Each structure stands twice: as C-alpha cells, then as structure tokens.
Amino acid sequence: MTQLASDSSLSSSTSAPSSELQAQPLDAALGRELDVLRRAGLLRYLRRVEQRRGAEIVLEGKPAVDFSSNDYLGLATDARIAAAVADALQRDATGAAAARSIAGNHPLHEALEAALARLKGADAALLFPTGFAANAGAIPALAGRGDVIYSDALNHASIIDGCRLSRATTRTFPHADLDALAALLDEDRGKYRRRLIVVEGVYSMDGDLFPLQRLVPLAREHGAWIYVDDAHATGVLGATGAGSAEHCGVLHEIDIAMGTLGKALGTVGAFIAGTRTLREFLINRARSFVFTTGTPPALAAGAIAALDIMAREPWRRARLAENCARVRAGLAALGHEAPANQPGHIVPVIIGGAEATLRVGQELRERGLLVGAVRPPTVPMGSARLRITVSAAHTAEQIDRLLEALAAARPPRAAA
Numbered sequence: 001m002t003q004l005a006s007d008s009s010l011s012s013s014t015s016a017p018s019s020e021l022q023a024q025p026l027d028a029a030l031g032r033e034l035d036v037l038r039r040a041g042l043l044r045y046l047r048r049v050e051q052r053r054g055a056e057i058v059l060e061g062k063p064a065v066d067f068s069s070n071d072y073l074g075l076a077t078d079a080r081i082a083a084a085v086a087d088a089l090q091r092d093a094t095g096a097a098a099a100r101s102i103a104g105n106h107p108l109h110e111a112l113e114a115a116l117a118r119l120k121g122a123d124a125a126l127l128f129p130t131g132f133a134a135n136a137g138a139i140p141a142l143a144g145r146g147d148v149i150y151s152d153a154l155n156h157a158s159i160i161d162g163c164r165l166s167r168a169t170t171r172t173f174p175h176a177d178l179d180a181l182a183a184l185l186d187e188d189r190g191k192y193r194r195r196l197i198v199v200e201g202v203y204s205m206d207g208d209l210f211p212l213q214r215l216v217p218l219a220r221e222h223g224a225w226i227y228v229d230d231a232h233a234t235g236v237l238g239a240t241g242a243g244s245a246e247h248c249g250v251l252h253e254i255d256i257a258m259g260t261l262g263k264a265l266g267t268v269g270a271f272i273a274g275t276r277t278l279r280e281f282l283i284n285r286a287r288s289f290v291f292t293t294g295t296p297p298a299l300a301a302g303a304i305a306a307l308d309i310m311a312r313e314p315w316r317r318a319r320l321a322e323n324c325a326r327v328r329a330g331l332a333a334l335g336h337e338a339p340a341n342q343p344g345h346i347v348p349v350i351i352g353g354a355e356a357t358l359r360v361g362q363e364l365r366e367r368g369l370l371v372g373a374v375r376p377p378t379v380p381m382g383s384a385r386l387r388i389t390v391s392a393a394h395t396a397e398q399i400d401r402l403l404e405a406l407a408a409a410r411p412p413r414a415a416a
Contacts, residue, residue, distance in 0.1 A: 041354035042375050052077050054393040059370055065398045067388050068372040072236050072345050073316040074393030075266030080309060081302045088301035096294030100127075101283065104294030112300040113271065113279075115307050119234075119242050120259065121251040122273035126282050127295055131231050131260040131270040132158040137288030138256065138272050139198065139227070140166040141281065147194040150181055150224070152210070154203055157378075159229060163198070175203075178214055185222040195224035201233040201244025205379050205387060207338075207346030209233075212248040227256040235264025236345055241310050241317060247343075265306040269295050320345060320392040323399060327390050330403035348374075349386040349406070357384040360409045367405045 037043040051058040054074055057066045075081060088108065096104035109127055116125040128134035139162030143149050147168040151159060154175045163170040169192065173180045181197070188195070197219055199210045212228065219226045230243040238246025243259065245251045256278065261269040272282060282289060310316065324344030331338065336349050351357045354375040361373030364386075372387035379385060388402070 041358055042377075055391055055395075055398060057370065059365070062368065064365065064368045064370045065394075065401065066370045067390070067394075067402055068370045069391070070232065070263035070389060071266055071391050071393065072264040072320055072389070073266065073310060074391050075264070075306050075309060075316075078266060078306070078309060081266060081305045084305035085298045085302040088298035092297050094298070095296050098294065099290065099292060100294040101290055106294065106297040106300070108297040108300040108304070109294060112304050112307075115304055116259070116271050117273055119240070119307065120257050120273035121242060121246075122257065122275070124276045124279040125271045125273040126279045126286075126289065127300070128270045128272065128286075128289055129292055129295055130268075131229075131258065131262070132161075133288040133292065134258050134260075134270040134272055135159050135162045135229060136165060137162075137286035138258065138282055139163060139196070140287070141285040142166075142225070142227070142256065143168040143194055143196045146192060147196065148188055148192040150184060150195070150197045152176065152199045154206065155198060155200060156204060156229060156231075159198055159200075168194075168196075176208070176210055178211065178218060181215075182218055185218070185224065189222070195222065196227055197224050198227040199229070201228050201230040202237070202343065202346065204232050204346065205374060205385070206348055207232075207342045207344070209244060209247070209341050209343060211341075212245055212250050212254070216250045216253045225255040226253070227258070228254050229258045231258065231260040231263060231270070232346060233343075234259035235310055236317065236320065237343060241314075261303045261306070265303060265310065267303040267306055268299055269303065316392045320390065323390045323392065323394050323396075326396060326399050327388065327403075330399065331406070334403070334407055345390045347388040347390065349388065351384055351386065352382055354384045357386065360386060363409045364402075364405050367401075367408075369402055369405055371402070 034043065048060050049057050054077060055066050057064050096106060098104035100109065113125040113127055117123060128137060135158035139149070139159065143166045145167050149163050149166065149168050149170045151163055151170055151172050152175055153172050171184050173184055197215065199215065201212065202209055215226060228245060233244040233247070235241045237244050240246065242251055245254045245257065255274060257273040259271055259273065261267045327347055328338050328344050331347065331349070338344070338347055351360060357373045357375060361371060364371050374387045375384040
C-alpha cells in the first residue's frame with residue numbers, strides 16, 4: 001500500500017497563507033490512499049440502518065434480514081432493556097460527566113461490575129467504554145519493558161495495538177498452536193520479568209474456539225498469566241453463558257478475563273474480570289480507564305437488565321444453538337463444511353478475492369440479506385469471506401432464505 005505523505009511534506013504545507021490551500025495537500029495525499037483501497041476492493045463504507053426489530057432491519061431505506069451483527073441472543077432491541085435505560089435516565093443524569101476516578105463513579109457502575117464478576121466466577125470486574133479500550137488499556141498496564149507477551153497470530157486488532165503500546169517483547173505464535181507456544185515458553189524461560197499469554201475465547205473471523213483447557217496447565221507450568229478476550233463467547237457459551245472458560249471447564253483458572261456488553265448482551269461497553277487486586281491495579285494503571293469519562297449510568301442499568309434477562313431466559317442460548325445447527329447443516333449441503341471446533345454462531349464462507357466477496361455480498365443485499373463481506377486487513381490477504389453471524393432472533397424461514405440466496409449466488413466453496 002502507498003505510504004502516507006511524509007512529515008516534512010505535511011509540515012511544509014502549513015506555511016501556505018490560505019486555509020483552503022493548506023487543506024489541499026492533505027486531501028490529495030489521503031485521496032491517493034483511498035484510491036488505492038478503492039482499486040483493491042478494500043474501501044469501507046458506512047451503511048445506514050434506520051430500524052432494528054430483532055433480526056429485521058431497514059437498510060438504506062429497504063427491509064433486510066441481518067446476518068452480520070453480533071446480537072447473538074437477540075437482546076439489542078429488547079424493550080425491557082430500553083425501559084431500564086429510560087427509567088435510569090429519568091432518575092439521573094445523561095452522562096457520567098467525569099472520569100470515574102474523579103467524579104464519574106456511580107452506584108450503577110458498581111452494581112454492573114458486581115454482576116459481571118458473578119457471571120465470570122471472579123472476585124471483581126472493571127468497566128471500560130469499549131472492548132478496544134479494555135484491551136488497549138489493560139494489556140499495557142499488565143506488561144511493559146522487560147516483560148514478554150505471547151499473542152495468538154489471529155488476535156484482534158485491539159490486542160495487537162495493546163501489545164504494541166505495552167513496549168513489551170511480543171512473541172506471536174501460530175493460531176491455536178500450543179506446541180509452538182510451549183516451544184517459545186521453553187526458549188524464554190528465565191529471560192523476562194512477567195510472561196503474559198493473550199488469546200481469544202472465540203475468534204471473531206473464523207468462529208473457532210481456543211483450547212483453554214489445554215492452555216491452563218501449560219501456562220501454569222511456565223508461570224505465565226492468561227488473558228482471554230471473551231468478546232464473542234460471553235453470554236453465548238457455557239451452562240450459564242459465562243463464556244469460553246466455562247465451556248472449557250476452566251472458569252476459575254483464567255487470570256484476566258475480558259468481555260463485552262455490545263454483542264450477546266445487546267448494550268455497550270466492556271469489562272475486565274479477575275481478582276480485587278487486579279481491579280485496583282487497573283483503576284490506577286490502565287490509561288484507557290483513567291483518562292476517559294465514565295460510561296453513562298443509564299447504559300449500565302441497561303446492561304444489568306440484559307444480564308438478568310440472559311440468566312432467566314436460557315432458551316435464548318438453546319435457540320441460538322438450534323439456529324447454528326440449521327445454518328451449518330445448510331452450508332454443508334452446499335459444500336461449505338465448517339470445522340468441528342466452531343460453536344457455530346460465527347460461520348465464515350471463504351471466497352478469497354476481495355472483489356468477488358463484495359460481489360456476492362451485494363447479491364445478497366439485493367435479496368434483502370445483510371451479510372458481512374470481510375476483507376483485508378481484517379483478515380489475511382487471499383482469505384476474504386462472507387462472515388455469517390447467527391442470532392437467537394433469526395427464524396427458521398430467515399435462515400432458509402439465506403441458504404437459498406447463497407445457493408443462487410454460488411460463492412466458491414470454503415475449505416473444510
């Protein structure tokens with residue numbers, strides 16, 4: 001990809017007398033970058049979603065069924081959550097008004113953190129505004145110069161940025177390859193102050209599970225801490241929806257558990273769960289917590305309501321599992337076999353080329369179906385894909401409609 005304009009060329013433009021002239025070099029440089037993306041089929045656009053009712057949306061003025069969101073339990077439009085937010089707004093301010101360490105801490109924040117800690121089988125939890133902020137704040141707080149981070153090759157961009165910000169040595173191991181990780185741990189024995197292993201519970205683009213039950217004994221053997229980004233498993237996996245650690249039988253063995261509220265729980269925000277000491281440490285050292293305004297208390301009230309609904313309505317996870325099975329069976333009939341280690345709520349259909357992926361995505365939109373057309377740099381070059389996400393809100397008829405549209409579009413078969 002063409003590099004951005006150099007610092008010197010940008011600084012020279014600031015001497016121009018007119019503000020209009022100053023803007024031209026910037027726009028010209030950025031415009032060239034956008035042209036490169038456009039020609040490669042990698043340019044991103046924002047599409048307007050005007051309404052959301054379960055899995056049904058109005059997309060740019062036309063009705064569609066959404067197979068692209070992370071609303072796994074169908075809670076994003078639940079009226080009870082909206083009522084909890086509205087009630088809290090009537091009783092309190094719109095915003096927290098300050099960082100929580102100054103004057104922005106609210107009882108609803110603390111109540112939500114206590115509920116999240118219970119869900120994760122932890123002693124405490126700490127809210128962050130987003131999952132990106134949680135990873136970009138917690139990882140650099142936990143590791144720095146003189147430490148080493150072992151990061152899975154397919155980790156999310158927020159984890160990659162967190163590792164970069166930490167200035168720790170980062171060792172990337174092949175995706176879910178515990179033998180390769182063990183070799184790195186052996187090689188580094190005694191070289192670093194702290195050792196942190198960072199993985200995702202469920203990977204957002206391939207939908208596969210990390211084998212946490214095998215990771216825990218390996219980490220303990222080498223004195224390494226385990227950090228699990230459980231954004232796509234929280235609320236979905238495990239007997240109570242606690243996530244991938246519960247699903248793998250190691251709920252109380254994870255040192256640092258990150259989860260999000262904006263996916264299965266249908267609201268917004270993220271959290272880190274662990275010991276009380278970990279929470280206190282992050283309050284003092286996680287820059288994305290210390291230097292940001294607190295989450296609006298009303299949104300915390302909505303998340304508390306979502307947790308309560310999730311606990312009282314386990315049928316949502318059961319229906320999600322049924323819908324996942326229907327999608328996987330239908331794709332298998334079309335020749336798209338999904339790996340066995342996928343729980344099924346994220347199903348990739350690998351196409352390969354970015355432009356071909358965009359074409360199939362457009363064909364599906366013309367049929368009233370929104371499916372994510374994921375291209376580099378989100379996924380590696382040559383692995384552009386349709387990313388089908390399944391929700392408890394989907395009906396059998398909507399799933400069958402998607403499968404019929406995929407059969408008509410005839411995307412290339414994914415590798416088994």
